[in-house]
Amino acid sequence: MNSHTFRLPAAVLLATGAVALLTAPPAFATGGGATGGEGKAGAVVLRAGLDVGLLNTVHVPLKTTLNEVSAPATAEKTALTVTLDGVEGNKPVSVLRADVATSKATADKTRAEAEANLAKASVHVPGLPLLSLIEVEKVTSKAVCEAGKKPVATANVLGTVTALGKKVTLSAGGPTKVEVPGVGRIDLELSGTETTSTTAAAAALRLKIAVNPLNLNVAKVDGEIVLAEAHCTSPAGAAPSSAPPANPDIKPQAATGTGAGSATSGGTTGANLAETGGGSLTPYVAGGALTLLAIGGGALLLTRRGRAS
Numbered sequence: 001m002n003s004h005t006f007r008l009p010a011a012v013l014l015a016t017g018a019v020a021l022l023t024a025p026p027a028f029a030t031g032g033g034a035t036g037g038e039g040k041a042g043a044v045v046l047r048a049g050l051d052v053g054l055l056n057t058v059h060v061p062l063k064t065t066l067n068e069v070s071a072p073a074t075a076e077k078t079a080l081t082v083t084l085d086g087v088e089g090n091k092p093v094s095v096l097r098a099d100v101a102t103s104k105a106t107a108d109k110t111r112a113e114a115e116a117n118l119a120k121a122s123v124h125v126p127g128l129p130l131l132s133l134i135e136v137e138k139v140t141s142k143a144v145c146e147a148g149k150k151p152v153a154t155a156n157v158l159g160t161v162t163a164l165g166k167k168v169t170l171s172a173g174g175p176t177k178v179e180v181p182g183v184g185r186i187d188l189e190l191s192g193t194e195t196t197s198t199t200a201a202a203a204a205l206r207l208k209i210a211v212n213p214l215n216l217n218v219a220k221v222d223g224e225i226v227l228a229e230a231h232c233t234s235p236a237g238a239a240p241s242s243a244p245p246a247n248p249d250i251k252p253q254a255a256t257g258t259g260a261g262s263a264t265s266g267g268t269t270g271a272n273l274a275e276t277g278g279g280s281l282t283p284y285v286a287g288g289a290l291t292l293l294a295i296g297g298g299a300l301l302l303t304r305r306g307r308a309s
Contacts, residue, residue, distance in 0.1 A: 039112025039145050039235040043103035044068040045075075046096050046118075050209065050223035052084060052126050060084050062126070062223070066096055071107035071114065087126045088216045096123050107232070114230040115142040116204075123225060125211065127218025133186065133211075135162040136227070139204035145232035151200035153193040155228065163188060164211075175208070184211025184220075204228035 045067040052060045064082055067075035078101045081092040098121035105114040118139045122132040137159025145151040161168050163178040163186050170176050170190040179185040187208040194201050205227040212220040 037236045038109050039071075039107045039147070039233055041071040041105040041107045041112040041114035041143070041145070041230075041232040042069060043105050043114040043116040043141075043230045044226075045098075045101045045103050045116050045228060046080065046123070047226045047229060048095065048223070050125065050221055050225070052087060052218060053220045053222070054086050055214075055217050055219050056086075057219075058086060060087065064095065067101055067103040067116070069103050069105050069114075071105035071112060074102070074104045076102045084126060086217060088129065088218075093126050094124055094129070096121060098122075103230075105230075105232075107235075109235050110147050112145045112232040112235060113143070114232050116140065116228040116230050118204075118228050121227075123207075123227075125209065125213075125221045127213030127215050127221060128183070128211065129216070131165060131183070132162065133164065133209065133225070134188070134205075134207060136205065137161075139228040141202040141204045141228040141230040143200040143202050143230040143232040145198070145200055145234040147235040151195045151198065151232065151234060153195050153200035153202040153230070155191040155193055155202040155204040157190060157204055161188070161205075183213065184209070186211075198234040199232065201231040202229070 044065050047065050047068070048062060050062040052062050054060065062082060062084060064080065066080040067077055069075050078098045079094070080096040081094050083090065083092050087093060098118055100117060100119035101121065103114075103116045106112070118136065120137065121139075122135045124131075125133050136157065139155075139157050141153075141155040143151070143153045157170060161170060164180045164183055166178055166180070168176055168178055168188065170188060172190055175187040175189045177185065177187050189206040189208075192203045192206060203226050207225045207227075208223075209225065210220070210222050
């Protein structure tokens with residue numbers, strides 16, 4: 001009896017626990033949870049990394065950018081000047097002037113995008129104030145990284161290009177070399193783009209410079225200038241849906257009420273198991289039946305003996 005009293009609550013708790021587990025709704029991440037992070041994007045209209053050698057063998061680094069932004073941001077400055085010690089009488093050097101010079105970058109959890117645009121622009125280096133290093137009508141670059149899609153990068157050079165006073169035709173097959181005796185040489189590389197499964201980068205025009213102006217205390221200028229650069233990184237992933245799956249592996253079972261109601265559901269579960277011969281109460285049900293059968297048999301035997309006597 002004690003054993004029966006002990007096992008019955010255990011069976012009920014086990015059954016109600018199973019029902020509670022099956023009726024608990026599945027958990028899903030929503031907007032502000034542990035979802036993928038935002039993408040990244042950036043753009044720059046001009047990036048210069050130059051070494052300016054002076055006549056007295058002193059070297060002055062010139063590292064500068066115009067309209068460099070990281071998402072979210074927009075810039076529209078159209079002129080860039082720098083001042084270098086010992087160059088052009090310590091006066092500002094005009095590096096770039098343009099009618100249009102814009103950069104823009106945006107990013108969120110589904111998309112990252114950046115673009116840079118330059119129009120009617122001329123680039124100068126120290127020692128060559130009157131001769132443009134390069135003049136362009138229009139250059140653009142754009143990078144788009146969208147969650148779940150392949151990143152895209154594009155770059156264009158539109159209209160005429162003039163380098164060291166010479167009109168040039170750029171080729172996608174390799175650098176275009178422009179050399180002017182007594183001035184120097186430029187290698188122009190057109191429309192470089194690169195993409196991976198999660199990133200994109202574009203640069204409309206890349207210039208490698210080696211000029212020797214021998215003017216305004218400048219002996220030579222070496223380095224690189226990039227026009228219209230954009231890059232992005234895809235978001236880690238779109239936010240998952242908050243709706244439950246259409247066909248879950250486990251189907252919830254109906255259960256009403258709490259406490260005693262749950263125990264009733266458990267009793268029903270136990271009875272179903274007993275019908276298949278696999279319930280924990282099966283031995284006791286069978287034992288009770290045998291006891292009743294024995295009592296009935298004994299009573300029948302006593303009745304027959306009384307009649308015989």
